[in-house]
Amino acid sequence: MGMDFDDLDELLDDFVSDLRQTNKSKGTIDTYRRDIGYFRRFLVQNDLPTTTAALTRQHIGAYIEDTLTRPNQRTGRPITPEFADRQYRSLQQLCKFLVREEILDVDPFLKMNRPTVPEKPIPVPPIDALRKLLAVCEGSGFEARRDSAIIRLFADAGPRIGELAPLDVDAVDFTENTVLVLGKGRRPRTLPFSDKTRTSLRRYLRARASHPFTVHENPALWLGLRGRMTASGIQQMIERRADEAGIEHIHPHQFRHFFAHNWLANGGQEQDLMMLAGWRSRQMIGRYGASVADERARAAHRRARLGDQL
Structure with missing residues (x-):
């Protein structure tokens, strides 16, 4: 079975290889891999392409909107804006890599707005x-x-x-x-x-x-x-x-x-x-x-x- 070099799975492997070459930590790499996996699952569930054709402003925007509006499957509570913002940043880094590699002609994030994350002061333990x-x-x-x-x-x-x-x-x-x-x-x-x-x-x-x-x-x-x-x-x-x-x-x-x-x-x-x-x-x-x-x-x-x- 031949490789589909345009599929997100193959592109993710190339992205991870680039992250290792730039000495990114294992935790950072694992986060990017997991988040891009979430995006691919969303595409499959909605019968959308899992190739570079999915990396458009419309498809990424639909995923971020879905993330902000659907409940957490495990807890039933709304997904936090912080989680949606992390999805945005992970996909943004993937697209920047694909533009550098000339796999994408235009970065779809150039005209996108990052999700607003309300400031929530973290309590300091007494x-x-x-x-x-x-x-x-x-x-x-x-x-x-x-x-x-x-x-x-x-x-x-x-x-x-x-x-x-x-x-x-x-x-x-x-x-x-x-x-x-x-x-x-x-x-x-x-x-x-x-x-x-x-x-x-x-x-x-x-x-x-x-x-x-x-x-x-x-x-x-x-x-x-x-x-x-x-x-x-x-x-x-x-x-x-x-x-x-x-x-x-x-x-x-x-x-x-x-x-x-x-x-x-x-x-x-x-x-x-x-x-x-x-x-x-x-x-x-x-x-x-x-x-x-x-x-x-x-x-x-x-x-x-x-x-x-x-």
């Missing part, structure tokens, strides 16, 4: 909730020490879960009290951590030394029942610990918001925060910790004591 979370991780067992180290590193250094999960042991430097992570765009950056986090990491590594998977010289920093912990496994651990602590569920990304909010609340410089968080746009500063920005503003006013200077 420090009392994090203390309760750490309290249920107390103990000398392997899981207790591992979970405590993960939570402390999340809150103390503010990495993304996609940066924390793949860490190897040699990424941690106890001479400088830093951890080397690989951020978006495969850009490395060094995150400092405090003494309590250092102590927690050292305790975990001592417990890790007797873990069955270390016999095979597994380089993974975070070990679970089957070897390296995945991002999903870490998220499930945090949800389980939140249940044990009797607090609202915490998404791993909320630790990043906690980190950013507390950095700014304690007088940290915005430029330094951008470096530590791996941001290139100052817009991210306003987005992170936005739900408690008024709290920081009131605290800054109290410190300034403007009226007392009159």
Whole structure:
């Protein structure tokens, strides 16, 4: 059976190959592959072509509209605008690649509008909730020490879960009290951590030394029942610990918001925060910790004591 070089499946393989050549992360590649798969399924379900003929403004627009209006098959709830926006961006990147390869003459996204995503401030976990979370991780067992180290590193250094999960042991430097992570765009950056986090990491590594998977010289920093912990496994651990602590569920990304909010609340410089968080746009500063920005503003006013200077 011959290859149909015009079919989306074949084009997707070429696109993925290009992404690997430009050193895109596995997570990014998996997201593009999954999203373009959703689009192809939509085409099949609606008896539309699954070739480059489908990559028109009309067909892509119909898919985005369908995504914004149909309910989630699993939950029955409306699909979020954030999900529709991700579909838009994934297909946009595919089309840019096809234009570069001269497979498409014109980029269909040139005259399209991106879905509007309403700003929804992400709640910053209160420090009392994090203390309760750490309290249920107390103990000398392997899981207790591992979970405590993960939570402390999340809150103390503010990495993304996609940066924390793949860490190897040699990424941690106890001479400088830093951890080397690989951020978006495969850009490395060094995150400092405090003494309590250092102590927690050292305790975990001592417990890790007797873990069955270390016999095979597994380089993974975070070990679970089957070897390296995945991002999903870490998220499930945090949800389980939140249940044990009797607090609202915490998404791993909320630790990043906690980190950013507390950095700014304690007088940290915005430029330094951008470096530590791996941001290139100052817009991210306003987005992170936005739900408690008024709290920081009131605290800054109290410190300034403007009226007392009159």
